[in-house]
Amino acid sequence: KGKVVTTFPTTETDKPTLARLMVGREVIFRLEKKRMERRDKILEVNDLYALNERRLPAIRKMSFELFGGEILGVAGVSGNGQHELSEVLTGLRKPTKGKVFLKKKEVTNCSAREMNDLNVAHIPAERMRMGIVPALSIRENLILKKYRCSPFCHREFLDKKEIEENANRAMSNYRIAAPSCETPAKLLSGGNIQKVILARELSENPCLIVAVHPTYGLDIGATEHVRQVLLAQRERGAATLLISEDLEEIMTMSDRILVLFNGEVMGILDAE
Structure with missing residues (x-):
């Protein structure tokens, strides 16, 4: 809060100590993620296609499933369809082909308000503009x-x-x-x-959470808090699609990882 707490050589400190001095409390870097039993299918995406703002293909032949009590991380370089996928799943963008099912109900062309009424949560990348x-x-x-x-x-x-x-x-x-x-x-x-x-x-208590870069630009303490909140939702039984360019975050938080390249799913891997 504008005060110098301490000064010492870099050889005499470590990451946990620096974090504690920065936020005034202990920060947990190693999150305890309980093993969860796979629950009912919450989200199903079948052969999905969508365009970007320039009317160019952004998502192609995309299919995957997401279950309750699971975090599915989406790994990929920025601009490979992550933004368009998040908007399709929250009713902000219409796909050109394919189907989306939420708890066995087709929601392919639902509006953002309809997806909200179906208890879908959206944590957007642009906090000030969209959040x-x-x-x-x-x-x-x-x-x-x-x-x-x-x-x-x-x-x-x-x-x-x-x-x-x-x-x-x-x-x-x-x-x-x-x-x-x-x-x-x-x-x-x-x-x-x-x-x-x-x-x-x-x-x-949403059934589906679409979290896009949820910790981007946050300090250490806020990042820890956001991750703990998302893990608590996982334990409650929510299905979470986690889109992030932070590979450490994807590996730490996810149960499975969907690898995305040029708008296509390259594979889905167990995080462990």
Whole structure:
């Protein structure tokens, strides 16, 4: 917080010590990932094709399955179809061919709102542009997906007490550092913005989580927190598609790894 904590030669320290001094507490680098039994199939993608913004092929012949209690990591160099895949699965982009099933229901052409209503969570790569409304407060951002629903809305009127209580719970549970829930989201650090997104997206215990670069640009403490939250969702039984360019993160977090190149699946491997 603007203060010099200590100074020492690089030969007299290590990664855990530096992390503790940086964030003021012990940071867990080695995540304990419990072995999970494979549960019901949550997501099925069959022979999927999609175009990018320039109307060029971005996804080709893509097929895979994702099960409850599983994290499927997507490994590949940026620009190989990861962005388009995440948008297809969250209703933000229409595929040109193929089918997508969520818990045996076809959702190929569902809108983003319909996918939200089916309890699909999206942690987007661009936090400021896609994850929050910067000018709105923390409490307003936390209800973006459910402001039309009880208990936050009664007969078309918002219940400010319920909204504030929801925000205070989220700030406590996710350790969101801010003066109050009235703080505009644009004033938060990247790590706290990501915590707001996680609190909103995971509040309804989603069946499917599409997490795109969830720890990109975050400090050590925030990165640890995000990873622990995603592992907790895995233990609960959620199916998670983890898209990341951090190979260490993919290897550490995933149960299986889908290798993507030029929009095609090169193979799906066990992370171990």
